[in-house]
Structures are given as C-alpha cells and as structure tokens.
Amino acid sequence: MAQPFIFSQLPPELLLNIFEHAAVGDMKTARQLTLVSSWIRHWIEPLLYHTVVLSTAPALRSFVYALEQKPSQFAHHVKNLGIFALGPMESIEHVLHACTAVDSLACGFTLANTAQLQTPHPETSDHAPDFPKEQHLLGIACRDGWDTSAVSPAVTHLRVHLPSQPNAVAPFARPYPGTEDALGWGVLSSLQALTHLAVVYRPSQAYPTKSLFTDLQHLILPRQSEDEAKPKPNQRPRLQLILVQVVGLASSQRVAVERLNSEALMAGGSSLKIVAERAPSSATVQWEESVRSGKSVWQDAEGVVKERVAKEAARREAGKQSTPKTCERDHTLISTTVY
Template sequence: MATTTSLLASLPQDIAREIFEFAAYSDRQCAMDLTLVSKDVRLWTLPVLYHTVRLSSTRAVTRFLEAITPSNKSTLTPYCPLHRRVKHLGIFALGPLDAIQRILTLCTDVQNLACGFSLRALSTLKALPYFLDSEERQPILPQSREYHLIGMSCRDGIPYNSIPSDTTHLHVQLSLDALGTLEALHGKLPSLTHLAVSIQMPSTKPLGLVLPMIEAVLDDASPKLESLRLQVMGSKAQAVADAAINEWNGRDKRLSVVPSPGSLSKQWQECHTGHEQLWSS
C-alpha cells in the first residue's frame, strides 16, 4: 500500500488526476470512497459524482437535497458548491414536492432535466408563482435546452407553460388521449430541433391515429426540426413498430420508429454514459 501511495505521489499532478477521475467514472462507490482520500482527490472526484444524478425514491430526493444544501458546519465544503456540479438531473420520484422544488431552485446549471413527478402538482406549491393553467408563459422548470417529461409529468399532455420556449430537445411520454397536445408543439417551442415521443400501443390499431398526428407535426415543423423518434411501448412493441415503418414507407427521413426500452428513466441515464442513443435517427 505504501509503495502504491509513493508511486502516485511521484506522478505529475495531471496524470494522477486522470487516474483518479478514471477510477471514479468506472465505479460510483469507488468515487464516493475517493472523496475521503485527500482534498485534492475530493476536488477531482466530486464533479464525477454530481455530473449526472438520478433520483428514483423519496429517500434519494431527501438525502440529495441535504447533500447539496449549502452549510457552514461542514469542514469539507467544496470550492464549487455541489449543486453547481449537477449537469444532468433526473427526478423520477413522485415527491416530496417541496424538496423537489428546492432542488430545482438550487440546480441552476442543469443542461438536461428529466421529470417523472407531476408538474401540475408542483405548480400548486405556495412557493411557486407559476401555474400550468396560466395564460402567460412562466416556466416552472430551471432553464435548460433538453427536457425528458415521462410518467406523471405528461399525464395530462405536454405542459408547454412549464417549459422554456427555447428548448431544443424534448422527449415526452404521452397516452393516446393526450396525443392531440402535439398540435401546439411548434407554436410553443419554435427552437425545437429534436423530438422523441413514447406512446403505449397494445396493437397496430392505434397507428391510424398516431401516424397522421406525427405526419402533421413533421409537415408543420420549421426547418430546425432535424429528427422525430417514435418509441412504441407495450408487449407487442416490435410488431407495432415494424407495422408503422411499413406503413410510413420512408415518407420523411426525419422519422424513426423503434420499440421503447423497458425503462425510460434508465434510458435517460444511459444516454449520458454512451450506452444508449436517443437523438440519433
């Protein structure tokens, strides 16, 4: 152990940093352990730990808020506040909403946000002045360019008033009943370049409703829209996707139709580790 320590100490700092960062990226538990090695190693590994954060339970939400809330009591306060380290944030727990609201307020540097909780419920908190029903557009989500609204967040359709108008990448999970909210897409999000829509389809029958709506979105799109990915959910996803591809017959190359992965939240996370591609056609 002493030989290993001496060897690392003899390395140039930039090489030692690459070694520790590689170890931290390779294993999350290792990254957590490395934060206790020294101040320098902690400084190098904290960005790895907090770059991409996925919160899937009430406990995870609560503990993450405790971790990123600034405190004068800690002797390990980082040079850069932890909430400024978060670049990709996925909150798939349904609550507690007051803690989620606080996290969204703190994490202002997020570049990519995924939500699985109810945005309508979040907007009713007294601490928030913005409402989904408001005539005026006042987004309740932090400024970002990429949003993934799945689960409860899109239960009533696409909540346009909660999304900044300069959003460029959007992934939504919609029911067949909420499909009509796509009609307002380009008027509400004129900067959109990439769109992914995940829809539950138990058979090929809904294709008669879905494909005309997708075609209308493509026809009405500005030249900025580069790709539209339709992800078919359900036990017969592969068969429905194949039928959609045959029926579409390459009418617009921007559209790709694929079976949805088993977990949309896991897909979101894997998009940022290089194991999954959502925006490629």
C-alpha cells in the same frame, strides 16, 4: 527505509487524469477516492454530482441537505438530473432552482399545476431559464397532462408519454389555430429550439398508428418560410427527428413499428425523419444508462434517418442518370442526316 509514495513523482495533471478516469468508470471507486485525501476529494467530489438520480423521497431530502452544506455554485456540477420521487414538491422545487446548469432533465413526478417549477427565483434572474437542453417527461409526469410552461424554452430534445385515450386526457395545452388538433400538438410551436422529439406511444383504437403518423407528418413538414431569419409566432420548430417508442405486447409492438416505418418510407421527403422503434422496458433506466454511457436515446434513430436520406438521394441520382436525353439525341441524328 520507507518506500516513496508511488504517485509522488508524477505531475498533478497526470494524477488528475488517472483519478478522473477511475472515478468516471465506477461510482463506488469515486466515493472511495474522496476518502484518500482532501486534495483528491476536491478533484473527485464534483464527478459524484455530474449525474444525480433521485428515485425516493429520502434520497431527495438527502440531496437537498447535501446541497445546503455546499457553496451555492457547487450545484452547477450537476449536468444530468433525474427526479423520479413523487415528492415532497418543496424539495423538488428546491433542487430545480439550485441546479441551473443541467443539460439533461428527466421528470417522473406529476407536472399538473407545477409550471412554477421552471420559474427562476426573482433575486437570481429576471428572465426564463435557458436550461436544460434535453428534457424527458416520463410516466406519471404526463398522466394528467402538461403545459410547455413546465418545459425549458431552450429545450432541443424532448421526450413525452402519449395517452392511449387522446379524447380523455390531452397531453398538450392548445391546438394549432384553425386545425382539428385533438391532442394539441400545436403547443410545441412555443418550443422554437426543438430539433428532436420522442413520443412513447401505445397503439389503441382511439389513437391508431395511422392517426399518429398523420399528426407527426404535420409536425415534420418544412416551415412555409424557410428563408426567414426569425420564426413567426405559432410556427412549427425545425424538427430533425421524431422518434416513436412503441409500448405494448411484443406482437402489437412489432406491427405498429413496421407500419409507422413503412408509412415513413412510402411518404419519403421530410417524413423520413419519423422513426419508430420498440420502447425500452424502462424509460427511466434507459435515460440513466444513456447519460452515464454517453450513448444518447436518439443515436440509433439518427443513424436510421441518415441512412434513409442517403438511400433516397441515391435513388434520385440514379433516376436522373437513367433518363435518356431524347431531344439532344434526335437533334444530333437529324443534323448528321442533313450534312
């Protein structure tokens, strides 16, 4: 007598939880589960598209072909998209236009003259896209400079690479009006939703840590009109964190990280939101590991800011409590003497 299928008596909801848990933990298992039956494939296949990493031209072409075989809405399952292949640009454009529900986008291809990549097709939309919320412009993406037209206007978390020679290659398009802004930091004013900024930075004589910290302080300062409901044009975004990831030799990394963090602690106030750390050996690998594990690139730095702010608040409170109320004490003594 044949034994009944072990899962046959379990409710579908429980089966779904079991299969999803196994699939999320291991992509190889997920692919194997899609071969078990059509109904399991219907459940599991979208998980295979949750995080997509395209590192080569063949992988890029294969993904384009896969999307063409699926219903158009299937591309909405892609939540984390990393494109590190250099081309072909037509395929990159196709993928970006198809995957309109991406939360985190990592770009490893050149962004020079690619502003049209973030423009939606006229037949599908008549306004700028509101995706992704997180964007990483890594390596070659910033080599020749870039403009915020290549960045989602709704982006809240942005990471960019800074050049070692700011006068040779400016990564940003325009400076703040009326300021000497060689790097054009002011272009970030168009990103009003931006709360987290990360810069991958290599210390150099042309752009030392002191100059970088001064520029970052300008970005992190509170807005002049905090009570305004609507931001004015060219107004800075409300940054909650600026993360500096320092690259270079171990000795220079350590010195730069210590200097930047010391400057932030000494300045206090809004400058406490500037946090420096050693850059990962590979920013692309860090991005992929973060989206797969659920631990964001910003998590450790957010903890540092929280700790700094708490310590500064405790010091202020301690200072208030230790201040003697001279006037009140003197008044009491005088009154006691009279009576």
